[in-house]
Amino acid sequence: MKATFACKDIGMKCNFETEAATKESLMPKIAEHAKKAHGISTIPDDLRSKVSAAIKIKP
Ligand SMILES: [Zn+2]
Known part of the structure; x- marks a missing residue:
């Protein structure tokens, strides 16, 4: 499983992406x-x- 988050998904003008x-x-x-x-x-x-709603969970 992988959880990913991109700052732009919450409307930030930011290229930050992270995963865990x-x-x-x-x-x-x-x-x-x-x-x-x-x-x-x-x-x-x-x-x-x-943020919680913008986190994408991939199996
Ligand atoms: Zn950011």
Whole structure:
């Protein structure tokens, strides 16, 4: 299984894409990127659900 996330999928003008084995292990990577690239130190709940909905799961 593979979980992938692309920043542009939540409407960001950003080419960042990341992947991990599970959605749970992908979230910290996204959080780190949000902090470094977008200055979002804590992901608010509404953004978290947006991100969660944008994550693609591939078997
Ligand atoms: Zn980004």
